[in-house]
Amino acid sequence: MNSKNPFSLIDKTILITGASSGIGQGIAIACAGQGAKVLLMGRNVERLEETVQLCANGLGHAYFSVDLQQVGGWQEELTAFLKAHAPIQGFVHAAGISPTIPLKVMKSQQMLDCFQLNVFSAVQLIQLITKPGIKSPEGMSVVLISSVMSEAGEKGKSLYAMTKAALVALVKSLALEYAEKRIRFNAVSPAVVDTPLSLGSHYRKEEEAMREVLKQHPLGLGSAADVGNASVFLLSEASRWVTGTNLIVDGGYLAR
Ligand SMILES: NC(=O)c1ccc[n+]([C@@H]2O[C@H](COP(=O)([O-])OP(=O)(O)OC[C@H]3O[C@@H](n4cnc5c(N)ncnc54)[C@H](OP(=O)(O)O)[C@@H]3O)[C@@H](O)[C@H]2O)c1
Known part of the structure; x- marks a missing residue:
């Protein structure tokens, strides 16, 4: 119903x-x-099981453990998993790493690893879920978690920013390529959200740097639920006329 x-x-x-x-x-x-x-999806099975518990709503949630930094070796098993749970109406790519690497020490392998997880694996997964027998024939909504760094720079963040800008570019072309099939593509760009990733950042360890970060967020730092609610909008019928866009969810970070 x-x-x-x-x-x-x-x-x-x-x-x-x-x-x-x-x-x-x-x-x-x-x-x-x-x-x-x-x-x-994720690598850590214990934490995936914890998420299953936190999502309890009477439905048969499931998980698939995979290292998305590996270019291959997982597609066949994942396809079988997705077929068993089809049809699928939505996909969110939130897996990502946020390395801080000054240009002069950046290595090719670091670039490839970061792009593989943050961008290329999203493309590979979109190729899988848009296949007949997996995607819902009525259409689908795809949400890629980008970052305010797709729009604003930060010292040491050039690699990360490149990957996040790539996602914003990706949704625009795919929105046009798949509009006829009723598949919508959008990005969500958060500023700093309290998560294990941001808690590991260098500014958390220096009082002055942390004060600066807080000043950049007029509404304070975000929570995972703030990004969750924005994603729900893009996954739901409420956004049926929204595609190819980048929804900024940043507590006012980019407003200045
Ligand atoms: N936190 C922020 O302030 C912030 C701001 C803007 C954008 N973002 C973006 O939001 C996304 C999530 O960030 P977060 O803060 O939630 O980070 P997080 O707490 O560190 O979570 C990262 C997630 O990515 C998964 N992951 C990492 N490496 C993986 C791999 N090789 N294969 C498969 N999954 C992998 C992790 O799963 P396992 O550990 O189980 O592998 C984990 O579920 C990222 O794309 C990040 O760039 C974050």
């Missing part, structure tokens, strides 16, 4: 990467809170 509430995710199955921690976990909880069945 479908709800009349356009923000509802009842009767939708959503695949989420990075679901074992932070923003991806928050997105999974927000989706399940709106009635979705969630399929969770």
Whole structure:
């Protein structure tokens, strides 16, 4: 039974990467809170199981453990997993790393590793989930978690920023390529959100640097639920006329 509430995710199955921690976990909880069945991806099985518990809503959530920094070796098994849970109405790519590497010491392998996880694995997963027998014939919504660094620079963040800008570019072309098939593509760009990733940042260890970061966020730092709620909007019918865009969710970071 479908709800009349356009923000509802009842009767939708959503695949989420990075679901074992932070923003991806928050997105999974927000989706399940709106009635979705969630399929969770990450490497750490214990934390994926924890997310399953946090998403409990009476539906048969499932998880698939995989290292997305590996270019190959997982597609066949994942395809079987997705077919078993098809049709899928939504996909969120939240898996990512945020290395801080000054240009003069940046290595080719670091670039390849960061692009593989943050960008190329998203492309590979989109290729899989848009296949007949996996995607819902009624259409699908894809949400890629980018960052305010797709728009604003930061010292030592050139590699990370390149990967996040690539996601914003990706959704624009795919939005056009797949509009006829009713598949929508959007990015979400958060500023600093309290998660294990941001808690490991250098500025957390220096009082003055942390004060500066707080000053950049007029509404304070974000929570995983803030990004979860924005993603729910993009995954739901409430956004049926929204595609190829970058939704900034940043507590006012980019407003100045
Ligand atoms: N936190 C922020 O302030 C912030 C701001 C803007 C954008 N973002 C973006 O939001 C996304 C999530 O960040 P977060 O703060 O939630 O980070 P997080 O707490 O460190 O979570 C990262 C997630 O990515 C998964 N992951 C990492 N390496 C992986 C690999 N090789 N294969 C498969 N999965 C992998 C992790 O799963 P396992 O550990 O189980 O592998 C985990 O679920 C990232 O794309 C990040 O760039 C974060």
